[in-house]
Amino acid sequence: MTRQYPSSEQWLKRAEQTIPLGSQTFSKSKTQFPVGAAPLYLEKGEGARVWDIDGNEYIDFMNGLLCVSLGYADEDVTQAVYQQIQTGVSFSLPHKLEVEVAEKLVELIPCAEKVRFGKNGSDATSAAIRLARAFTGKDMVLVCGYHGWQDWYIGSTARNLGVPEATQALTKSFPFNDIDALKSLVKQYHGQIAAIIMEPMNVEYPKDGYLSEVQTLAKANDIVFVFDETITGCRFAKGGAQELFGITPDLATFGKGLANGFPLSAIVGKAEIMDLMEDVFFSGTFGGETASLAAAKVVLDKVDNLNIPDQLARTGQYLLTELDKLIVKYNCQQFASTAGHPSWSFLQLIDCNGYSSFEIKTLYMQEMLARGILTFGSHNISYSHTNEDIATLLACYEEVLPILNTAINNRTVIEQLQCEPLEPLFKVR
Secondary structure, three states: OOOOOHHHHHHHHHHOOOOHHHOOOHHHOOOOOOOOOOOOOEEEEEEOEEEEOOOOEEEEOOHHHHOOOOOEOOHHHHHHHHHHHOOOOOOOOOOHHHHHHHHHHHHHOOOOOEEEEEOOHHHHHHHHHHHHHHHHOOOEEEEEOOOOOOHHHHOOOOOOOOOOHHHHOOEEEOOOOOHHHHHHHHHHOOOOEEEEEEOOOOOOOOOOOHHHHHHHHHHHOOOEEEEEEOOOEOOOEOOOHHHHHOOOOOEEEEOHHHHOOOOOEEEEEOHHHHHHHHOOOOOOOOOOOHHHHHHHHHHHHHHHHOOHHHHHHHHHHHHHHHHHHHHHHOOOOOOEEEEEEOOEEEEEEOOEOOEOHHHHHHHHHHHHHHOOEEOOOEEEOOOOOOHHHHHHHHHHHHHHHHHHHHHHHOOOHHHHOOOOOOOOOOOOO
């Protein structure tokens, strides 16, 4: 089974003349999709489906890197944005939508007493760190998970090119679910740490008591405790992972699903810290841009009134339960497993029989894409995914898992590829 992507490949060549990697976003670029066996540009989307520029249709399990939480071109969001842009998008003074959306966030999110808006997750996490440093008078930051492209965080990763060494030295990373490793860092840098910022969950669930221990450690050492809920917000529960796990941080950052694909992020938290925004400089021309706020108002009302997170969890749990059965049915346990929250789960592939996980993943993506499933290994569930969509996905797994198993056992993975294997570049989780 094959698909052709000539227009995608032509546009990539054209784009590379003016755009590094041919994409504005690293995770949407050719580094993540096997050129020759994958679509590279999309044309349109509706509900849970998208169409590439060659006319191929897909059920989308990426959903704009999790920012499309309701589904593409949601009618209510589209109508609200349309009505708003008739009267203006960016104004010379604040707009009442800023207040209305902030009030809704305070209503839904346990830690939220005050709110400021940004445009992407990096805006919000960077604001949180600046606030924490101002509040504590300390400079060091401890991180767990992915927190954006700004110097303070990315300097602690392999993608640190261009970040001054002095900045790199102020951020230290710790592994998830390892409280002893975190305690060691807190002891080593005693009295220097402004913030502990972490994704409350990504690939694995927090161990019983782990998040509570982190919170206790932070409080005992006068460290601001920050949840990066850029992904988990509006997805794990109405109030995010902090509601789901019963842990209220000092500050939290939200983004992705806030506005169903429109650019908006938020930093929320305790008033005594957030009030420092009157002195800490965090300001942008488009922070109060009304098209995104109009979208967010609709999204948050739906999250609340329709309990969107509950629906995402039910849909995703059925998928995980059935996929786990298929992994066993086709004897794929030696290289495949599932992980993550039902609304944001992963098919994890590991090295097997001399093949790297990236070689196996390339064959997996090639075969799933050929069958009309847009994924790079995750299952990012949206409210638009139907039972039929999940059935189609599982039917594709019924075909693809045996192909992977046979290719690995017969050592024909590379021979079956219609492209060069993907290469490891950047791992943060």
